[in-house]
Amino acid sequence: xxxxxxxxxxxxxxxxxxxxxxxxxxxxxxxxxxxxxxxxxxxxxxxxxxxxxxxxxxxxxxxxxxxxxxxxxxxxxxxxxxxxxxxxxxxxxxxxxxxxxxxxxxxxxxxxxxxxxxxxxxxxxxxxxxxxxxxxxxxxxxxxxxxxxxxxxxxxxxxxxxxxxxxxxxxxxxxxxxxxxxxxxxxxxxxxxxxxxxxxxxxxxxxxxxxxxxxxxxxxxxxxxxxxxxxxxxxxxxxxxxxxxxxxxxxxxxxxxxxxxxxxxxxxxxxxxxxxxxxxxxxxxxxxxxxxxxxxx
Amino acid sequence: xxxxxxxxxxxxxxxxxxxxxxxxxxxxxxxxxxxxxxxxxxxxxxxxxxxxxxxxxxxxxxxxxxxxxxxxxxxxxxxxxxxxxxxxxxxxxxxxxxxxxxxxxxxxxxxxxxxxxxxxxxxxxxxxxxxxxxxxxxxxxxxxxxxxxxxxxxxxxxxxxxxxxxxxxxxxxxxxxxxxxxxxxxxxxxxxxxxxxxxxxxxxxxxxxxxxxxxxxxxxxxxxxxxxxxxxxxxxxxxxxxxxxxxxxxxxxxxxxxxxxxxxxxxxxxxxxxxxxxxxxxxxxxxxxxxxxxxxxxxxxxxxxxxxxxxxxxxxxxxxxxxxxxxxxxxxxxxxxxxxxxxxxxxxxxxxxxxxxxxxxxxxxxxxxxxxxxxx
Numbered sequence: 001x002x003x004x005x006x007x008x009x010x011x012x013x014x015x016x017x018x019x020x021x022x023x024x025x026x027x028x029x030x031x032x033x034x035x036x037x038x039x040x041x042x043x044x045x046x047x048x049x050x051x052x053x054x055x056x057x058x059x060x061x062x063x064x065x066x067x068x069x070x071x072x073x074x075x076x077x078x079x080x081x082x083x084x085x086x087x088x089x090x091x092x093x094x095x096x097x098x099x100x101x102x103x104x105x106x107x108x109x110x111x112x113x114x115x116x117x118x119x120x121x122x123x124x125x126x127x128x129x130x131x132x133x134x135x136x137x138x139x140x141x142x143x144x145x146x147x148x149x150x151x152x153x154x155x156x157x158x159x160x161x162x163x164x165x166x167x168x169x170x171x172x173x174x175x176x177x178x179x180x181x182x183x184x185x186x187x188x189x190x191x192x193x194x195x196x197x198x199x200x201x202x203x204x205x206x207x208x209x210x211x212x213x214x215x216x217x218x219x220x221x222x223x224x225x226x227x228x229x230x231x232x233x234x235x236x237x238x239x240x241x242x243x244x245x246x247x248x249x250x251x252x253x254x255x256x257x258x259x260x261x262x263x264x265x266x267x268x269x270x271x272x273x274x275x276x277x278x279x280x281x282x283x284x285x286x287x288x289x290x291x292x293x294x295x296x297x
Numbered sequence: 298x299x300x301x302x303x304x305x306x307x308x309x310x311x312x313x314x315x316x317x318x319x320x321x322x323x324x325x326x327x328x329x330x331x332x333x334x335x336x337x338x339x340x341x342x343x344x345x346x347x348x349x350x351x352x353x354x355x356x357x358x359x360x361x362x363x364x365x366x367x368x369x370x371x372x373x374x375x376x377x378x379x380x381x382x383x384x385x386x387x388x389x390x391x392x393x394x395x396x397x398x399x400x401x402x403x404x405x406x407x408x409x410x411x412x413x414x415x416x417x418x419x420x421x422x423x424x425x426x427x428x429x430x431x432x433x434x435x436x437x438x439x440x441x442x443x444x445x446x447x448x449x450x451x452x453x454x455x456x457x458x459x460x461x462x463x464x465x466x467x468x469x470x471x472x473x474x475x476x477x478x479x480x481x482x483x484x485x486x487x488x489x490x491x492x493x494x495x496x497x498x499x500x501x502x503x504x505x506x507x508x509x510x511x512x513x514x515x516x517x518x519x520x521x522x523x524x525x526x527x528x529x530x531x532x533x534x535x536x537x538x539x540x541x542x543x544x545x546x547x548x549x550x551x552x553x554x555x556x557x558x559x560x561x562x563x564x565x566x567x568x569x570x571x572x573x574x575x576x577x578x579x580x581x582x583x584x585x586x587x588x589x590x591x592x593x594x595x596x597x598x599x600x601x602x603x604x605x606x607x608x609x610x611x612x613x614x615x616x617x618x619x620x621x622x623x624x625x626x627x628x629x630x631x632x633x634x635x636x637x638x639x640x641x642x643x644x645x646x647x648x649x650x651x652x653x654x655x656x657x658x659x660x661x662x663x664x665x666x667x668x669x670x671x672x673x
Contacts, residue, residue, distance in 0.1 A: 288485060
């Protein structure tokens with residue numbers, strides 16, 4: 001941890017020195033004390049965020065004996081992949097992880113394909129009802145998942161779609177679509193309209209201008225939004241546990257077996273579920289405000 | 298003026314249709330489940346066909362004798378067909394008279410479809426009658442009040458902590474100290490972390506042989522592990538949940554706060570500094586008022602999410618001694634436990650009404666405040 005306090009000057013100042021110099025020095029010192037305390041505070045908060053992740057990582061990479069031991073070590077010494085192996089080879093986990101990935105990928109594809117035209121319309125066109133539609137999409141975002149999951153489960157049972165990976169993906173798409181539309185719209189809004197206009201002037205049809213000029217420029221942003229969609233689906237547990245029975249996704253499977261499983265399983269599972277979110281933040285960091293800053297517009 | 302174009306509507310159409318199907322329809326279905334009498338009575342048909350005329354009506358759990366059986370094909374909504382058994386049954390109806398009629402395999406429990414002589418009625422059809430039975434069952438359930446109170450306590454504790462911390466984080470990021478970008482990314486890490494993972498993480502800290510006890514033991518404050526999570530220790534369980542939620546969900550408020558702070562003109566801040574306002578004065582008189590729209594959005598979003606708190610609670614407490622509304626919804630729905638989707642639907646609607654009510658209340662409170670300040 002670094003604090004940048006200037007050493008206190010102990011040499012007595014000559015009485016002839018003007019007061020302003022002393023004042024300036026004092027102001028400078030006050031300034032660096034303030035900087036220093038901001039740094040200390042910033043580091044404490046960073047520690048508060050990072051420490052639990054470190055601890056669960058420690059558990060995931062200790063031996064199962066160390067995981068059960070008390071008092072616990074605060075670092076994975078000796079390091080071992082035994083606990084993770086045990087978790088990954090527990091009955092049903094690999095299948096659940098596969099289900100989770102399939103659901104998240106279907107959700108990502110569906111959600112992005114639906115959101116690209118919708119986001120483009122919101123970003124580029126002024127049309128009657130635009131604000132109402134925007135607001136509608138935003139308010140759907142704020143809708144409790146809980147309300148959807150129960151009736152959808154019943155409907156899926158009726159339609160013989162219950163306990164299927166794809167029906168959970170349909171539900172997750174409904175949950176992520178509003179966010180994806182708004183994020184994609186903000187990505188398109190960031191592509192300069194002049195480029196599209198220039199393409200049109202040089203003879204591109206609107207569709208071709210979109211395909212050849214706008215879409216390539218928007219691709220990194222759309223990719224970031226797709227990663228966000230993936231993580232939202234990967235993390236979702238309430239709908240997953242209601243809509244599946246034998247085809248559990250990873251969080252649903254872990255939650256379902258939570259009270260029957262020991263600490264090594266729980267901690268390794270917790271860490272395993274963290275992995276995508278840690279990668280996620282690295283990829284989306286440039287688009288952070290595109291994604292969440294959207295909310296207050 | 299550009300001429301009217303259908304293009305944007307066409308582009309939006311697929312998404313809007315999707316959302317209508319997956320939001321409007323379940324909403325309707327939810328109301329139906331919650332307030333319509335469903336499977337209390339099974340209607341027998343005169344012919345082995347779902348659209349045939351009604352014969353008699355039999356109560357659930359009645360044992361009926363099988364007189365005849367038929368294997369037919371049923372067409373599913375997705376166009377595929379599957380075999381389905383129909384049974385001609387005889388049994389006592391709701392008035393105690395013997396009636397006969399046809400039912401299909403979905404409504405009865407039967408040991409062997411081809412050989413069994415009797416069956417038990419286990420499901421019925423909507424009788425389209427409105428009822429408040431399910432709602433009453435929810436309100437009278439002894440867990441309901443506890444779940445509601447715990448949910449409210451959690452909201453009251455979590456939100457203020459979260460907003461204070463988020464504003465501090467935002468101010469740190471905005472102070473443009475060297476490395477503030479790194480701090481921003483560290484603070485944003487929990488954005489992608491699920492409530493279940495966060496729950497497990499904090500469980501590893503608070504469990505009996507967990508990190509907190511290990512730490513206290515290592516520094517010599519305790520000699521034997523203290524049991525934080527147990528039925529008689531509600532305060533500690535709530536504290537653990539609050540910490541887990543504040544840890545996980547403050548990031549999103551922080552991002553909203555930072556983007557709100559970025560929109561505040563530097564002139565205001567500099568003016569404050571020039572006129573010698575202290576940090577506290579600047580926060581109170583410049584930053585918070587200008588940040589209000591952002592905070593309001595974050596507050597509504599977080600409140601709605603807080604009413605659905607679920608996996609964190611289950612991961613830390615097991616969801617039995619301490620329960621919340623979403624957990625009760627699951628308990629009632631769960632086929633392995635109460636297996637009653639109707640009461641679960643009432644719970645779901647109750648959560649929705651609470652969240653919408655609170656959101657409207659926030660919006661109203663803010664508006665009336667603005668009106669009051671305008672009229673002064």
